[in-house]
Every structure is written in C-alpha cells, then in structure tokens.
Amino acid sequence: xxxxxxFLTFRLTFQARxxxxxxxxxxxxxxxxxxxxLDFAEQRRSGRVLRRRRRRTxxxxxxxxxxxxxxxxxxxxxxxxxxxxxxxxGLVVGKLSSSSDRALIYALLPTPLTDAAAPxxxxxxAPKSKPSKGGGKAPSSSxxxxxxxxxxxxxxxxxxxxxxxxGMSVMGAYVWASEASFKATSPAVLSxxxxxxxxxxxxxxxxxxxxxxxxxxxxxxxxxICEVASGSLRPCDFKxxxxxxxxxxxxxxxxxxxxxxxxxxxxxxxxxxxxxxxxTEEVQNARALVDGQLFSEEMxxxxxxxHQVDFLVPFKNAVPVEECSLEGVxxxxxxxxxxxxxxxxxxxxxxxxxxxxLKADIVTSLKSRLDIILDEADDGPATAEVEKSPSQKxxxxxxxxxxxxYSFSFxxxxxxxxxxxxxxxxxxxQPETAEDAVDRFKEVIGALETAVERSSIxxxxxxxxxxxxxxxxxxxxxxxxxxxQGGSSKLKDSHSIQKDDSSKGQGGLNFSIVAALIVxxxxxxxxxxFTGSAGYPI
Numbered sequence: 001x002x003x004x005x006x007f008l009t010f011r012l013t014f015q016a017r018x019x020x021x022x023x024x025x026x027x028x029x030x031x032x033x034x035x036x037x038l039d040f041a042e043q044r045r046s047g048r049v050l051r052r053r054r055r056r057t058x059x060x061x062x063x064x065x066x067x068x069x070x071x072x073x074x075x076x077x078x079x080x081x082x083x084x085x086x087x088x089x090g091l092v093v094g095k096l097s098s099s100s101d102r103a104l105i106y107a108l109l110p111t112p113l114t115d116a117a118a119p120x121x122x123x124x125x126a127p128k129s130k131p132s133k134g135g136g137k138a139p140s141s142s143x144x145x146x147x148x149x150x151x152x153x154x155x156x157x158x159x160x161x162x163x164x165x166x167g168m169s170v171m172g173a174y175v176w177a178s179e180a181s182f183k184a185t186s187p188a189v190l191s192x193x194x195x196x197x198x199x200x201x202x203x204x205x206x207x208x209x210x211x212x213x214x215x216x217x218x219x220x221x222x223x224x225i226c227e228v229a230s231g232s233l234r235p236c237d238f239k240x241x242x243x244x245x246x247x248x249x250x251x252x253x254x255x256x257x258x259x260x261x262x263x264x265x266x267x268x269x270x271x272x273x274x275x276x277x278x279x280t281e282e283v284q285n286a287r288a289l290v291d292g293q294l295f296s297e298e299m300x301x302x303x304x305x306x307h308q309v310d311f312l313v314p315f316k317n318a319v320p321v322e323e324c325s326l327e328g329v330x331x332x333x334x335x336x337x338x339x340x341x342x343x344x345x346x347x348x349x350x351x352x353x354x355x356x357x358l359k360a361d362i363v364t365s366l367k368s369r370l371d372i373i374l375d376e377a378d379d380g381p382a383t384a385e386v387e388k389s390p391s392q393k394x395x396x397x398x399x400x401x402x403x404x405x406y407s408f409s410f411x412x413x414x415x416x417x418x419x420x421x422x423x424x425x426x427x428x429x430q431p432e433t434a435e436d437a438v439d440r441f442k443e444v445i446g447a448l449e450t451a452v453e454r455s456s457i458x459x460x461x462x463x464x465x466x467x468x469x470x471x472x473x474x475x476x477x478x479x480x481x482x483x484x485q486g487g488s489s490k491l492k493d494s495h496s497i498q499k500d501d502s503s504k505g506q507g508g509l510n511f512s513i514v515a516a517l518i519v520x521x522x523x524x525x526x527x528x529x530f531t532g533s534a535g536y537p538i
Contacts, residue, residue: 064105124146166343190233195231198228207229437457
C-alpha cells in the first residue's frame with residue numbers, strides 16, 4: 001500500500017551489485033501504464049500523435065483594474081499625511097487572460113527600500129546645458145528623468161511571484177511620477193525595467209507586460225503594453241471594474257509518488273529538477289474532476305465557493321515502461337508528497353483556465369521550494385557545520401557517494417489572508433513558524449490593513465510525519481520481489497505473517513477435502529447395505 005505523506009521528501013538508498021550476476025533485475029523511471037495508454041505513449045514518441053497545443057495569449061487591447069483597491073492606493077500615494085513622494089516604482093499584480101484580449105489588474109505593490117535605505121526609483125537631474133546667445137530660460141526641475149534600481153526591482157518581482165497563487169502573476173510595473181518626468185525618461189530605460197521583471201518571474205511565458213503610469217501632475221492614469229522582445233510601448237484602454245469581489249476559488253490537494261534513477265555525479269539541483277520535470281508531465285496529462293464531475297468545456301458550475309478539484313492520473317503497475325540496466329546507476333530517488341494548490345478565476349473566464357492555473361500552481365510551488373533551499377545554501381556558505389540548517393546540509397550532499405538511506409523535507413506552504421478574501425502563500429522551513437511568514441509578507445507584499453490573527457493563517461500542508469525506513473535498495477524498486485536481506489523488521493514481520501496465514505489457509509483446504517471424501521465413502525457404504533437388506537441383487 002502506498003502511503004502519501006503530507007510533506008515532500010527524497011530518499012536515496014544504495015546497495016552494491018552482487019558479483020557474479022549478469023544482468024539482474026532492472027529498474028525504471030516510470031511505472032507501466034495500461035496497454036491502451038502505452039500505445040498512445042509510443043505514438044507520441046514517434047511523432048504520430050499531435051502534441052498538446054500551447055496556450056497563446058491574445059493581443060491585449062484593454063486593461064481592467066480593481067476599482068476599490070486602485071483608487072484607495074492612489075489616495076494613499078497622494079495623501080498629505082504621508083511624506084511627499086516625487087517618484088515611486090512598484091509591481092502590477094493581476095492576470096493576462098488567455099481566452100480574451102484584456103488584462104486584469106488586482107493590486108499594486110510598492111517596491112521596498114534597498115538595503116542602503118534608498119528608493120528603487122528616484123529623479124535624476126537633467127544635465128545643465130549652456131545658455132544660448134539669445135538668453136534662453138534655465139532648465140526646470142520638471143526636466144529630471146527617472147532613475148531605476150533594476151536589479152532590486154527584479155529581485156522584488158522574483159519574491160512576489162513566489163508568493164502568488166494560481167491565476168495571479170506579476171504583470172509589469174507601475175510608476176508614480178509627474179507627466180514631465182515620465183516623458184523625459186527614455187523608453188529604453190522603461191523597457192529594461194519591464195524586461196528584468198519578466199525574466200525574474202516564474203512561468204513568464206507571455207511576451208507582453210504592462211507599464212502603468214500614475215501621474216500626479218496632472219492627476220491621471222495611463223496604461224501601456226510593453227512587448228518584451230522588441231521593447232516597444234503602445235497605449236491601451238484602461239477602465240475600472242469590480243474584480244476581486246467576483247473572483248472564484250478553485251483548490252485541490254495533489255498526492256504523488258515518483259521514483260527515478262540517479263546516475264553518477266549528478267548535482268543536487270539537477271536531480272531535483274529532474275524529479276519536478278517528471279511530475280510536471282504527470283500533472284499536465286491528468287484529468288480533472290470539478291466538484292465531483294468530470295471536467296468538460298460545456299459544464300456549468302455552481303456559484304458556491306470554493307470549488308474542489310481532483311486530478312486523475314493513469315494507474316501505475318509494477319512493471320516499468322522505460323528500463324535501464326544497473327550500469328552507471330548510483331541510487332534511486334523517491335519523490336513523495338502532497339501539494340496544496342489554489343487558483344483564482346476572474347470574471348468571464350473559462351473553467352479550463354482555472355484547471356490550467358491549478359496545474360501551473362502545483363509545479364510552480366515545487367520550483368519555489370527548491371529555490372528557497374538553494375537561496376539559503378548560497379546565503380550561508382561560511383556557516384559552521386553544526387549551525388547549518390537541514391536545507392544547507394542537503395545541498396552539500398554528494399548523492400553518488402552515499403551508502404545509507406538519506407531523506408530530507410521541502411518547505412511547507414502556508415496561506416496568508418490578503419485582499420477581499422484572497423490569499424497569498426509563503427513557505428516555512430522546519431524551525432520556522434507562522435509569525436515568520438507574516439514578517440516576510442509585510443516586507444515583500446506590504447503592510448496589512450489589519451493585524452493577522454494566528455488562527456486566520458491556513459496550514460494545509462501539515463508538519464512532516466514519520467517515514468517508513470527502507471534499508472534495502474530493492475525495497476524501493478517497483479516490481480522487485482527479491483527484497484534485500486537487510487530489510488526492515490516491519491517488512492519482515494509482515495512477510496512472515498503472510499506466510500503463516502497462507503500455510504494455515506492451505507492446511508484448512510486439505511482438511512476440507514479429506515472430510516468430503518470420508519463423507520462420500522460413508523454414504524456409498526450405507527447405500528450398499530440398504531440395497532442388500534432390501535433383497536435387491538447387488
């Protein structure tokens with residue numbers, strides 16, 4: 001029986017190959033699919049089946065912004081109680097719909113101050129020009145252009161995109177500046193900021209981003225579409241609408257277990273990315289149940305929120321599809337866990353987009369956890385071995401040199417309440433608590449309007465549970481009936497119990513057969529005696 005644990009763990013088990021055995025059992029990277037799906041997989045490899053079409057985002061013609069949040073944000077920027085701000089830059093959070101020609105803006109997030117307590121956007125004074133012979137007027141302060149800390153803005157975008165759930169993404173940047181300062185800034189500089197944001201975000205497949213200019217002199221909003229490849233900027237229509245209040249929530253819990261082989265001298269990052277890549281393929285091929293009904297384009301869903309989604313994957317048998325010999329194999333990776341995913345669906349969007357966003361959220365969540373582990377390892381290379389966290393120690397493990405089972409847990413996801421009943425997420429390492437997630441939220445997303453109660457933070461992925469110990473390499477190999485001699489005592493006990501039960505069952509069966517034969521013999525003798533006593537010739 002497969003046990004899905006509420007955390008992510010990797011277990012490597014190694015056993016030397018016995019000498020004198022040619023060939024031996026083989027191990028595979030996938031479990032075998034049913035024959036009907038196996039034929040389809042073979043056709044896909046040979047190119048006889050069309051691959052799934054990529055989602056293409058239509059050309060954006062209009063932009064809708066959440067009226068309540070954006071107007072409140074503008075009033076905060078222009079409030080006389082706050083210190084006057086001549087220039088500010090931040091991120092635009094929303095969604096580029098793949099089924100329509102419009103974009104949705106849910107929120108604007110100011111980029112925090114740098115480590116040197118400097119703003120990420122400031123005014124650069126225009127160079128002084130020599131006065132003309134006719135006595136021209138001196139340059140004014142309005143001729144100053146905008147100067148951006150591009151690296152800091154892109155880092156902010158990377159951390160924000162890590163905290164967003166399905167159906168929300170970093171769509172671009174906004175600039176709070178006067179009309180004169182914005183026009184004095186080169187379009188190449190503005191395009192550079194948008195391009196850096198696009199490269200820093202997860203899953204940024206779309207080639208367009210938004211640049212929102214909020215002018216305080218005069219007071220107005222202007223939105224532009226930025227083509228990331230060419231850097232061109234073109235204006236588009238901008239309107240207000242009620243967006244956050246009309247969002248629908250889709251959530252699911254995806255359980256999985258994947259086993260892969262590890263070859264010699266593979267680095268940590270490559271091994272984990274290979275496991276995530278196989279999981280991505282499994283998720284993309286899964287069928288969806290929405291509120292207990294098989295998903296179809298024509299289905300209608302109720303207005304009740306949230307909607308529960310379950311993903312169905314093909315059954316896996318014990319015989320591998322793709323086999324490889326033991327030559328060059330250093331160990332086996334078991335990638336097991338449960339991911340809590342969530343996605344938001346905007347108004348007038350199809351349910352298929354919510355399904356795609358849920359699948360993307362599962363994969364993005366795993367990649368975000370891997371990046372957190374790698375970031376922590378990069379931040380503390382000089383830390384003493386005793387003070388290093390489990391994540392730092394795991395990145396330094398040389399897997400092909402291990403001779404004993406090894407496992408570690410990924411950070412677990414928590415959900416923090418945000419705007420109008422929506423949530424953002426964060427990831428907790430083993431020693432961290434929900435208060436650490438709230439502190440990071442205030443630093444990256446912004447200060448909360450109201451204090452967050454401890455009970456309002458959702459922890460759908462519980463802490464790591466105890467994991468069964470597999471002491472033998474062959475205990476982890478699918479379909480291997482020759483478990484190692486050094487197996488765990490639990491496995492041995494269960495095996496001996498099964499043998500006792502089978503021997504008892506066989507003994508009971510033999511007794512029943514003997515008893516039936518005796519009864520038949522007694523009946524035959526009784527019949528003969530009765531026939532003889534009645535005077536009938538025998």
